[in-house]
Amino acid sequence: MRAIQDIPLKELIPQRPPFVMIDRLVSSDAVFSVTELEVRPDNLFVDNGRMTAAGLVENIAQTCAARIGYINLNSGEAVKIGVIGSISNLNIARTPKVGEHLVTTIKLLEEVFQVTLVEAMVKSDDEVLAQCNMKIALTDMDSKD
Amino acid sequence: MDRQEIEAKVKEFLIEDLEIDEEKIQPEARLKEDIGIDSLDFVDIVVIVEKKFGFKIKTEEMANVKTFSQFCDYIEQKTA
Numbered sequence: 001m002r003a004i005q006d007i008p009l010k011e012l013i014p015q016r017p018p019f020v021m022i023d024r025l026v027s028s029d030a031v032f033s034v035t036e037l038e039v040r041p042d043n044l045f046v047d048n049g050r051m052t053a054a055g056l057v058e059n060i061a062q063t064c065a066a067r068i069g070y071i072n073l074n075s076g077e078a079v080k081i082g083v084i085g086s087i088s089n090l091n092i093a094r095t096p097k098v099g100e101h102l103v104t105t106i107k108l109l110e111e112v113f114q115v116t117l118v119e120a121m122v123k124s125d126d127e128v129l130a131q132c133n134m135k136i137a138l139t140d141m142d143s144k145d
Numbered sequence: 146m147d148r149q150e151i152e153a154k155v156k157e158f159l160i161e162d163l164e165i166d167e168e169k170i171q172p173e174a175r176l177k178e179d180i181g182i183d184s185l186d187f188v189d190i191v192v193i194v195e196k197k198f199g200f201k202i203k204t205e206e207m208a209n210v211k212t213f214s215q216f217c218d219y220i221e222q223k224t225a
Contacts, residue, residue: 085185086185109192110188110191110192111188112184112187112188112191112204113184113187113204114184115184115185115187115188116188117188117189117192135185135188137184137185
């Protein structure tokens with residue numbers, strides 16, 4: 001089993017710059033996965049000095065992708081591509097400014113067939129910025145296809 | 146919990162949580178083709194059933210569950 005810090009991000013997620021919305025996967029266990037992101041001025045989702053709500057949603061989706069990638073890699077499988085199936089209970093308290101350090105935590109609620117349901121929370125300095133439930137549907141496509 | 150209560154609870158969450166039209170929910174209605182439940186909905190159903198009925202659906206046990214009535218039968222067996 002490879003340690004998280006030894007795995008380059010590009011091996012974990014199928015997204016590529018400039019569409020990468022996480023800096024690193026910090027931890028991942030059976031229930032929780034955590035990623036970090038510093039909001040930079042050149043981020044694709046930054047507008048007028050703030051990351052947009054769409055950027056926060058993409059950050060959550062890529063946290064889900066990193067979790068799946070980590071599981072796939074440690075199972076010796078190719079990293080599968082997932083797509084957002086649905087988003088519910090989305091609450092954006094505020095959008096982060098450039099320079100803020102985001103910590104995104106997803107909690108696995110259920111996994112049935114190829115669909116994963118998570119509860120997600122994006123924080124900056126312990127302030128909750130965004131929350132939602134997200135379903136990710138795994139496809140049969142490998143990220144290197 | 147008797148059969149009527151099970152049916153009422155299932156119907157209630159299909160209508161309220163999954164936004165299924167009430168008229169689609171008939172005893173012999175097929176979950177997928179007639180009621181319109183897809184794999185994304187099924188994840189919610191697993192979570193809701195665990196909360197409301199206190200057991201976790203095993204996907205392999207759902208292989209022969211095709212209709213609303215069979216789904217209620219399954220819950221009845223699991224909660225008996």
